[in-house]
Amino acid sequence: xxxxxxxxxxxxxxxxxxxxxxxxxxxxxxxxxxxxxxxxxxxxxxxxxxxxxxxxxxxxxxxxxxxxxxxxxxxxxxxxxxxxxxxxxxxxxxxxxxxxxxxxxxxxxxxxxxxxxxxxxxxxxxxxxxxxxxxxxxxxxxxxxxxxxxxxxxxxxxxxxxxxxxxxxxxxxxxxxxxxxxxxxxxxxxxxxxxxxxxxxxxxxxxxxxxxxxxxxxxxxxxxxxxxxxxxxxxxxxxxxxxxxxxxxxxxxxx
Amino acid sequence: xxxxxxxxxxxxxxxxxxxxxxxxxxxxxxxxxxxxxxxxxxxxxxxxxxxxxxxxxxxxxxxxxxxxxxxxxxxxxxxxxxxxxxxxxxxxxxxxxxxxxxxxxxxxxxxxxxxxxxxxxxxxxxxxxxxxxxxxxxxxxxxxxxxxxxxxxxxxxxxxxxxxxxxxxxxxxxxxxxxxxxxxxxxxxxxxxxxxxxxxxxxxxxxxxxxxxxxxxxxxxxxxxxxxxxxxxxxxxxxxxxxxxxxxxxxxxxxxxxxxxxxxxxxxxxxxxxxxxxxxxxxxxxxxxxxxxxxxxxxxxxxxxxxxxxxxxxxx
Numbered sequence: 001x002x003x004x005x006x007x008x009x010x011x012x013x014x015x016x017x018x019x020x021x022x023x024x025x026x027x028x029x030x031x032x033x034x035x036x037x038x039x040x041x042x043x044x045x046x047x048x049x050x051x052x053x054x055x056x057x058x059x060x061x062x063x064x065x066x067x068x069x070x071x072x073x074x075x076x077x078x079x080x081x082x083x084x085x086x087x088x089x090x091x092x093x094x095x096x097x098x099x100x101x102x103x104x105x106x107x108x109x110x111x112x113x114x115x116x117x118x119x120x121x122x123x124x125x126x127x128x129x130x131x132x133x134x135x136x137x138x139x140x141x142x143x144x145x146x147x148x149x150x151x152x153x154x155x156x157x158x159x160x161x162x163x164x165x166x167x168x169x170x171x172x173x174x175x176x177x178x179x180x181x182x183x184x185x186x187x188x189x190x191x192x193x194x195x196x197x198x199x200x201x202x203x204x205x206x207x208x209x210x211x212x213x214x215x216x217x218x219x220x221x222x223x224x225x226x227x228x229x230x231x232x233x234x235x236x237x238x239x240x241x242x243x244x245x246x247x248x249x250x251x252x253x254x255x
Numbered sequence: 256x257x258x259x260x261x262x263x264x265x266x267x268x269x270x271x272x273x274x275x276x277x278x279x280x281x282x283x284x285x286x287x288x289x290x291x292x293x294x295x296x297x298x299x300x301x302x303x304x305x306x307x308x309x310x311x312x313x314x315x316x317x318x319x320x321x322x323x324x325x326x327x328x329x330x331x332x333x334x335x336x337x338x339x340x341x342x343x344x345x346x347x348x349x350x351x352x353x354x355x356x357x358x359x360x361x362x363x364x365x366x367x368x369x370x371x372x373x374x375x376x377x378x379x380x381x382x383x384x385x386x387x388x389x390x391x392x393x394x395x396x397x398x399x400x401x402x403x404x405x406x407x408x409x410x411x412x413x414x415x416x417x418x419x420x421x422x423x424x425x426x427x428x429x430x431x432x433x434x435x436x437x438x439x440x441x442x443x444x445x446x447x448x449x450x451x452x453x454x455x456x457x458x459x460x461x462x463x464x465x466x467x468x469x470x471x472x473x474x475x476x477x478x479x480x481x482x483x484x485x486x487x488x489x490x491x492x493x494x495x496x497x498x499x500x501x502x503x504x505x506x507x508x509x510x511x512x513x514x515x516x517x518x519x520x521x522x523x524x525x526x527x528x529x530x531x532x533x534x535x536x537x538x539x540x541x542x543x544x545x546x547x548x549x550x551x552x553x554x555x556x557x558x559x560x561x562x563x564x565x566x567x568x569x570x571x
Binding site for chain 2: 027028030031107110111114115116195210211213214215216
């Protein structure tokens with residue numbers, strides 16, 4: 001609660017500075033609208049429901065991206081558990097592919113998957129898979145040897161070893177990977193949507209920014225940016241906190 | 256003492272910079288043959304034939320929207336864009352007007368699929384690439400849809416915005432993009448690769464210029480503005496007379512053979528001119544279909560009387 005009120009104070013200070021800059025006319029009003037215009041644009045879009053649709057579409061795309069990525073990650077993790085060389089191969093793959101920004105692959109993705117969901121999901125999957133895969137593999141590596149030895153001694157089957165020992169023990173680094181995967185996928189999605197989109201059909205928040213920019217609708221564009229920030233904060237503060245509380249904190253992995 | 260001297264030096268440098276500022280022109284650097292009047296004028300230093308002290312500061316931008324933003328933000332004195340983005344900016348209240356035109360570009364809707372013979376054959380799952388929202392291409396498609404089907408938004412769900420080079424690759428490699436509304440030189444390249452045009456400006460009786468948006472400050476600086484107009488006039492004359500130096504510059508910048516450059520220059524519909532066409536027609540279409548909200552007078556769009564008169568006369 002305290003954190004929330006501190007944040008509210010920071011936001012209020014920022015809004016006051018913004019509004020002062022607007023009144024001082026340091027920048028042209030067309031490019032630097034007043035806080036009231038931004039919020040009235042936000043309110044209008046909330047009221048007519050168009051914002052909910054755009055947020056819904058963006059979240060749907062990111063969900064799709066995460067689903068596909070996790071499918072692939074599970075396969076990679078299982079494969080790497082088969083042999084040390086396969087695992088090393090994946091670790092090398094991560095070091096080669098991870099630095100490539102997803103958005104740089106977009107032209108290729110368009111050629112392979114066409115324009116549309118396919119290309120965007122590909123770019124997102126690329127952004128998610130490598131950091132999460134690395135976090136999982138390194139997380140497994142960092143498990144104290146004694147855990148594995150005890151499990152082997154007790155002749156626990158491999159699947160139970162994975163579920164009861166490997167995943168809980170590596171959960172802290174898996175969550176770190178998830179956080180970085182989410183952050184990168186989110187950026188990749190918004191960036192991809194800003195590069196290509198369909199004018200009349202359903203579009204997400206990145207596309208909304210692009211269109212509003214073309215229409216020189218700065219209050220609308222800034223309103224969408226606020227929505228992006230709010231979603232980012234909600235995922236970080238609520239979703240990841242919830243997962244952490246239900247897992248690593250509950251299990252006592254971290255305090 | 257030394258510190259005081261240092262401040263004096265800094266002050267002098269700053270004053271020096273300031274006086275240079277008045278002698279400079281900040282323009283958007285743009286490539287593709289339709290913008291040839293800009294880079295030919297720059298490379299051949301035509302600006303300096305009229306004013307030896309004028310410095311040209313060039314900046315690159317990602318597209319028309321960024322150029323308009325830079326003009327509004329005071330980072331540019333002049334930038335050339337298609338008519339719809341120019342109308343959008345002026346209609347929204349930007350302190351800019353159209354100075355003059357540089358080119359009337361042939362823009363064609365190119366398809367590769369032999370089964371697509373006209374707009375009638377465009378199916379809901381077909382994608383049509385245009386370079387941007389509020390681009391001349393989007394407006395042409397919307398005018399065509401209005402004329403043919405009485406529904407300006409008919410193809411909105413088919414339109415996909417992508418940069419021209421990406422659209423070219425996508426069309427030629429047979430992805431789900433079946434059509435590209437291509438400006439020169441992409442239409443010529445696509446034709447060479449077997450694509451055909453199913454719609455162009457002539458079909459819509461629309462000639463649409465590439466126009467230079469000019470800030471109030473630049474226009475009010477009469478001497479400097481006259482130099483700029485004279486420069487563009489000269490550059491356009493050189494292009495129209497296919498001056499060897501001008502052709503060589505295009506060949507160098509666009510990485511084309513001289514023969515190809517001449518072929519591009521002679522392409523039907525390609526015309527370098529300062530005259531401006533299409534504002535009235537496009538404004539009324541944009542207004543009718545809700546792209547813009549305010550009905551303005553032609554004098555709100557142009558700095559100079561001659562262009563108001565010209566656009567007053569022309570239907571399109």
